[in-house]
Amino acid sequence: MSGRVERLFADGLPVRLADIRAIGSAKSPRKGGGSGPKGRKKGKSKRGPGGGRPQPTRADNISNLADRRPARPSEEEAADAGGEPEDWSEQSGGAGRKVKSAPLKLSDVELLELMACFMPMLTAAGLFEGVISTRSERRRVGRKREYSVIDVFVFEFAIWLYGSIRSAEDNLSDPKNWERVREALEFAHPDRPDWRLSPKPMNRDKHYRFRSKYLTDQMLRTIRKLARDAAVNAAKAMGLLDPEGRNSFTYPRLLMVADATFLPAVYTIPHWAVGPGDNKRTDPDAKVFYRNDRYLAGSAGYMLVYVSCRLPFGNERLVLDIDFADPDHPGADDDPGFNPNNDATVATKMFLDLIGDYAHKLARVHGLCYDMALRSADADRLLDAGKLPFTRIPYTAGSGPAEKNLGTHTFTTRDGNKATFKVYAINGTPGIVFPDGNGELWFFPLKRIQTKKVPRAGDKFSIQGTWAIREYSKHTKNGAKRDASQSTDCDHNRETDEIPALFPNLMKFKGAKTTITHNSSRAERKANPHARRTLALRPIPESDPWFTEMYGLREDAESTFSGVKADLLDRRCRTIGKRSVHFNQLAYQFKTIITALVAHHKRTNADISKWFGKYQLPVRLRAGPELKAA
Structure with a gap:
């Protein structure tokens, strides 16, 4: 869902604020967000009034939008942004590995x-x-x-x-x-x-x-600890999560990936649904998971959570830890609204436990990659530990892009001139809102220059990013300067050249930088969960050129679960009881x-x-x- 918004920011071009907010109005979301039988109400259709295709929104008709992923930065741009020039994408494929896992040729x-x-x-x-x-x-x-x-x-x-x-x-x-x-x-x-x-x-x-x-x-618990020890030591021996290696937020070998899947029990009937006289078998430890008062899975079973890492070569995948998400899972003291059904919260706890228990071996691990189930409170836990959440941001309850006012920030140019602008975060990307000559508001996405962590009191960190106003004069789609021999027939290029004329007051501060704190403030955390800035802000958002390189590794977690279920008869658990299932995992x-x-x-x-x-x-x-x- 969020990819549609992020394509608006693919090249950093300004977008009308009304067009961004209009994206969600054309959708007919499923209230409750579940994947169960009650996910979509009758009578609600995504088609238009005439029963044909969905009606296009204003954002669909904008000619200056590039419907593609952002270009990968060069080595010089990578050095400025704190990235890695190593071409991991040749082995990982950017959005996933190109190398397929072949059998080990062992009997x-x-x-x-x-x-x-x-x-x-x-x-x-x-x-x-x-x-x-x-x-x-x-x-x-x-x-x-x-x-x-x-x-x-x-x-x-x-x-x-x-x-x-x-x-x-x-x-x-x-x-x-x-x-x-x-x-x-x-x-x-x-x-x-x-x-x-x-x-x-x-x-x-x-x-x-x-x-x-x-x-x-x-x-x-003892076997699980020994398995974690073996996995971490094996990762170090293979060059993964190496404390002596490179230290960059955009280096894939220093990233952990997590995901969850529902594994149906041998007997999928909930134990509480069987009466005293019913002759039906059940699994007493299996749970039925709900989300927003609706079925997340229509049968009893177990919600497995894996934390893993891998090299971009066949079969070189390591499962670092395995746990369950269920209503009996212990909560977090710093979050009274802890949802034990939320697999992302359990994965965050597993990740932070690994970082804490193996601090001397996993000191350079820089983040966790997860799907859109990661909550804003979980993102704050990762940021407080000095780690980055690599996630897409889901739409809000009204099916619109997540938006947050980050307050007024001071921008400083190369000449030392200063100006203050209000900074907003939309679907992970920070930017400023500026009016044109007709008074219409435009969103200017900022360019990420550097991301760093600053120590705070109590063994916590503050993730701070340096962001700059982009320079739009005579640039092509990929950001390189265009000479006179290149064609100017593209609306995208013409619109890029027209930006300085349309926004002369803003272009006086092109290249100006500011520092944005990505952790939610204390006041934001005391308010309701929808007030956190992590609801709409990410240190490396989806519009960043490096995001595809990092987030593409999450597909491996899904293939891991696909392999697990393929080895199971009828894609169900082999045994009855949580202890036996855990031992088998x-x-x-x-x-x-x-x-x-x-x-x-x-x-x-x-x-x-x-x-x-x-x-x-x-x-x-x-x-x-x-x-x-x-």
Whole structure:
């Protein structure tokens, strides 16, 4: 939705304020904003009065608007704006990666060997084993356990590998497969006799008894912490989130991406909808999510939230953390209006927890990329931590562009002259409103010069941006100066040349700079949530040339969830209960870490002995001409 407004600012040309506000008036929004069955009321149509196409607005008829994305800045402009001249877009495609993830060319048994030799998993299993053994010695009742915790982890990983619990049991019941994985573990870690698989393979009954008897919230928190440790260390080893690397707000390797998806439960009927006499199965931990008193999802399930990062190469993706958004999620003390159903709020909390727990390793991480569900209060939390929110801004309740008066700012020219203008933020972009000769108001979007963070009291930061009034005289679409040989038939160029004549008083201050604070003020936060400036202002808005480079990485989070659901039967959870679902998702997180490390090793020949011990990947030999001829 916001892209239509941001295209008005693609080249920084002034736009009539009435035309911007008229964009929302031509729309017929869905009240409530939900995607459920009550999202659109009957009788409301987006078509025009005659039943044909929607009627064009004034903004559709403006001839001086470029219906395209802003041009990528040059190396000189990037240096001025604090950006990175590295051409990440050749690998990421700007709005998404061009490189597709190909298979690792490893067999299923070889992937099982890697999982069995993965040291973070073995460490987690060892902690689990110690707790369970201590508990069993205290009781000294019941039959002795015939499997190890390592067996359970390998079996859980095999479920993701083979697609179902029955298929995993069938493949692991083959003595050759199980014995091969056991020998690989013994060869990789000969000095750790406690890291061994049981002689007999795992089966479904043992797996179910373990989950129902030993899986506790405390153990899941421990496994989650170890998985986060492994993911952060792997990211550093792969050159992601590197504290010794470049320090720029527009460097993609220093950006985390988050997203959420609804995963239906095995039994999608809510437990409260089943009466005492009904013979229907339910998941007692599954929730039905609402938003604005309407269904966000029409069945019971779990709202998964992932925080991830990646390199622009196939399979080199890391899931840093996994959590759930549900009504029982703890709120935030600094926000009484915390909505536990809001997945963006949970993702913000996960991101800030990662930044705080691994401050020495993630010190240079500069921001979080999320969709339009990110609230203004969540954006303020990120800004207070010195991090940038890379998000599009949704329309307001009236389906119009978000707008905020930022007050009067002083602009200083190169000659030292000063002038004060009222600054407004519209859909993320700050600008000034100035009248023409007929008294009609025009919005002049400002140009971002530099973005920096300034320390404040209490380990907080203030994100401040230097913005300037654009210079419009004799410029083409991409901002380069035009010579006499170029055509002037384009309305866009003619309008650009006419700006100094139409606004002579404003053009006296072209190039003048001012500083805008992007954090909401204390007065704005005490008022209602709609008074925050983060409702309509972003440090790097969608109209900025660098935004496409950064926000395009968010598509990878959606492809991650697409891959997760593709591996699930009927795109639903495999197990019942939040603990079992969480344990299964943590196994998937270990799977992504192993896949990323192996893919990075194959591409760069990096050392992976600290992760897999003495285990050696198989060497694939290409067939020679003699064999091909045969």
